[in-house]
Amino acid sequence: MTDTKTISKRDFLRKSILTGAGAVGATTLAAPYVRAQAPIKWRLQTYAGPALADHVIKPAIDAFNKAANGEMVIELYTADQLVPQGELFRAVQAGTIDAAQSDDDSMASPVDVAVFGAYFPFASRYSLDVPVLWNWYGLKEIWEEAYGEVPGVTWLSAGAWDPCNFATTKPIRSLEDLKGLRVYTFPTGGQFISRLGVVPVTLPWEDIEVALQTGEIDGIAWCGATETYSVGWANVTKYYLTNNISGAWSGSFFANSEKWNAVPEHLKEIFKLAMDSSHYYRQHWYWWGEAHYRTTGGKLELTTIPEDEWKKVEDMALEFWGEIAAKSERNAKVVDILKNYQETMRKAGAPYRYG
Template identity: 70%
Template sequence: MTNRRDFLKKAGAAGAVGAVAAASSFPAPAVRAQSKIKWRLQTYAGAALAEHVIKPSIDAFNKVANGEMEIELYFADQLVPTGELFRAMQNGTIDAVQSDDDSIAAPVDISVFGGYFPFATRYSLDVPVLFNEWGLREIWEEAYSEVEGVTWLSAGAWDPCHFNTKDPINSLEDLKGKRVFTFPTAGRFLSRFGVVPVTLPWEDIEVAVQTGELDGIAWSGITEDYTVGWADVTNYFLTNNISGAWVGSYFANSDRWKELPDHLKELFKLCMDSSHYYRQYWYWGGEAKLRVFGDKLKLTTIPDAEWAKVEAEARNFWDEIAAESERNARVIKIIREYNDAMEKAGRPYRYS
C-alpha cells in the first residue's frame, strides 16, 4: 500500500504539471492515473478442494472487476499456517481469508461455533437460515466489531462432518483411542468418546494416514474424501455425523475493506454468495451420489440407540459453551429455538 500511495501521489503531481503546461493551448482536465487494487486471499482449503469451494468465485470476481482489482488466491498454509491466518490478516500480511473462525484462532468468544459445532445443524440450508433469518449475522457483526483490524463479511455452509477411517467404526467403543484429524472445537467434543484429536497441516493429512500417524479423519463429508484423495488412503466411511454442515466465513483486513469503492464491495459480496450457492448443491449432490455409486469407501453405521448418547452429550456441551460468555449463551439460545422449531415443523425440515 505504501508503494501504491506513492504512485498515486506522483501521478497526481505529474498530472498537475501537465495541466498547467497545456492550459495556454487548450483547456484539458488533469487526469490522475489509477493503479490496480491487488489483494492476497488465503483459503483454509488445499488446491484440489479450493477448485470447488472458492476458486470459481474468485476467477469470476477478477474477470468482472475489469482490471480495477485483482485477488490473488493462495491455498492452505501457502503463505502462513492456518492457525496464524487471523493475525496475519490483522497486521496486513494478507488482505482476506476464507476459513472457519475456530481454525484461524479468531480472538472472539463465538469462534467455537465456526467449523463443526456439534449437532447445531442437520442440513446445509440450516446455516444461511440461522445467519440471515434467526439473528446470527448480527451477533457475528457485533463480536468482530470489538476486534481491531478485521472485518467479518459473510458465513456459509459446507459439508457435514463424518469419520473416514482405516478400520471400521461400528460402535462408540471403536472410536476409543483413534487418532483423528479434526477441528479444534469438534476435537474438544469428540475427546469425550475417547477420540484423540490431532492437529496437522492440511497438506500432510494423506501421508499421515499412510504412515500410521493418523487412524482417520473427521473433517468433512464423503465429497471431500473423494475430491482431495483421502478416500484413497482410508477404507471406511461412518454414516453417522456430528454436524450437518461446516460453518465457514469470509474475512478481510478492515483497512483494505474500507478502501474499496462501493461497487467493488458489492461485487465481492455477490461473488461470496455465488460461492455459497455453488457449495449448497455440490456438497448435497456429492454426499448422496458417492455413498451410492462411490467404490472406494465401505459404509458403516453406529446404531441409532447408541448414537443417541452422542447427541445427548452434545446438549451438555452446549450448556458448557453457553456458560463461557453472555454472547455464547445468546447463540446457544438461538440454536436451541431453531432446532426446536424445525422438529415441530416436521418433514422435510426434520425427520424424527
C-alpha cells in the first residue's frame, strides 16, 4: 500500500506563499537587466538657432520625452551645434547624429527633389498648402520613393513653416531696388532671386546678426516676420518687404535608418505624434506671428512692390519651374502636381485664392 501524505490547508497556503515569493524574487532579479537596455538615446539637430528652436521643435521633443516614460530620450541640438548645416544629411547618414529637422535644400540631401525643400519659388501661398500637397496631392509618396533610393536615411514627415520675405537695411519699393543687395538665403531660393540681381550669401546662422550690423550683408530672405522678430534680426534691419517669394517654407524630419528601425513600434508611434504636434504648433504660431509683428512689431517699416511689377517675378518663377522639371522625371512629376494644385486653388476661389 502506497503511503500518501495529506496536505493540510495550512501547508497548502504556506507553499503557495513561498512559490509566490520566489516568482517575485525572480522578477526583481530580472528587472535590472531590463533597465540596463533603456533608455534609447538619440541626438537630434535642428536647422534652427536656439530662440527659434524653442518654438519650431522643442515643445514637441519635450512632449515626446515625457510620453516615452524613460524608454527613450532625445537630446536636442540647435543649428550648427554638432555639425554644420550643410553637412547635416551626411551626419545622419553616417550615424554621427541620429535624427534631424531641416529642409532638404540647405542640408544638402542627395536627392533630386531636394530642390523643392525650403522655399521653392511661389510653390505655396499659405502655410496650409504644404501639408495639403504632401498628404493629399501625392508628395509624401514621392519623397518616400526618393529617399528610399538613398541608403542610411529615412525621411519621416514634412510640414510648413513661415513665408519668405525680405528684411533689409535698405528700402525695397521696386524690382530695381533688389539689384546688388547681398542677402542671406537658401540655396534654391538664392538661385532664383539672383535673377532679380540679388547676390545670395551663405553664412553660419549665428553670424547673420553681426553680418547685418557690419554691412557684410544687406538683408535676409530666410523667413517671415515671426522669425525676423523672434531671433533678433528685426533689431538690426529697418525694412520688411510684404511681397514674398513663397508662402511657406517646407521642411522635414529625418532619421538614421538603422536607428529608426531599432526603435520599438510603440515609440515610433509616439514620435510620429510628436512630429504632428510640431507641425500643428508651427501652423498657428506662424499664422499668429506674421500678422502680429507686421501690425504691432514697431521695428520695421513695411514696403511693397506694386502688384503689376511683382507679376513679372511670378512669371519668372514659372520659367524656373520648367528648368527644374527638365532635370528629372520625378521633378517633372512634382512640378505637374504644383501646377495642378495652383489651378485647383484658383478655380476654388476665395478663401483658397483671391483674384
